[in-house]
Amino acid sequence: MSRTLVLVRHGQSEWNLKNLFTGWRDPDLTELGVEEARAAGRRLKDAGLRFDVAFTSVLSRAQRTLALIEGELGQGPIETHRDQALNERDYGDLSGLNKDDARAKWGEDQVHVWRRSYDVPPPGGESLKDTGARVWPYYIHRIQPKVLSGGTVIVAAHGNSLRALIMALDGLTGEEIVAQELATGVPIVYRLNADSSVASKDVLAG
Numbered sequence: 583m584s585r586t587l588v589l590v591r592h593g594q595s596e597w598n599l600k601n602l603f604t605g606w607r608d609p610d611l612t613e614l615g616v617e618e619a620r621a622a623g624r625r626l627k628d629a630g631l632r633f634d635v636a637f638t639s640v641l642s643r644a645q646r647t648l649a650l651i652e653g654e655l656g657q658g659p660i661e662t663h664r665d666q667a668l669n670e671r672d673y674g675d676l677s678g679l680n681k682d683d684a685r686a687k688w689g690e691d692q693v694h695v696w697r698r699s700y701d702v703p704p705p706g707g708e709s710l711k712d713t714g715a716r717v718w719p720y721y722i723h724r725i726q727p728k729v730l731s732g733g734t735v736i737v738a739a740h741g742n743s744l745r746a747l748i749m750a751l752d753g754l755t756g757e758e759i760v761a762q763e764l765a766t767g768v769p770i771v772y773r774l775n776a777d778s779s780v781a782s783k784d785v786l787a788g
């Protein structure tokens with residue numbers, strides 16, 4: 583019984599590089615992002631993982647990251663489900679704005695609250711709690727059953743949609759999740775117990 587769940591944030595995107603709020607906007611990966619995704623694939627292959635099923639968002643940066651990982655694994659095409667439930671948190675009116683410009687306009691503290699608090703949404707967008715309210719049911723109904731039936735599953739998604747998932751998997755509070763940052767292209771390998779609790783968690787850093 584594998585019961586393995588791998589979470590990976592997409593490689594660096596053009597808008598990560600430009601320091602822009604991205605949310606549901608759809609920039610491509612940078613060259614570095616492509617390399618990060620390939621390196622993630624190599625680490626997963628070196629860890630001996632072969633995947634039964636993959637889940638990703640409807641955004642290009644996550645889908646391309648998954649495709650690049652698939653290329654490195656060399657196991658052939660993985661059955662893939664794409665759903666907007668796994669999209670990045672919707673940044674609303676902040677989408678497309680430069681993060682430093684936003685700090686200059688609204689102040690460091692306010693921007694930090696919008697970026698990392700649990701339940702304060704940015705103007706016109708989603709809080710992490712709102713994001714979790716779509717990510718978690720999708721995990722419970724679509725992803726978790728594949729893991730618990732003994733599968734090896736990969737989820738290629740986004741900083742905040744994965745933070746919402748990690749919050750639930752690791753049993754973190756709204757205060758504890760504030761400090762959690764996810765690096766681009768670094769796979770996190772969870773092994774689950776039969777009762778769906780977490781047996782182990784390993785970060786495959788370079």
Ligand SMILES: O=C(O)[C@@H](CO)OP(=O)(O)O
Pocket residue numbers: 598602603604605606670671673697741742
């Ligand atoms: O802009 C975004 O969509 C996210 C991820 O890049 O940014 P942040 O880390 O500020 O939540």
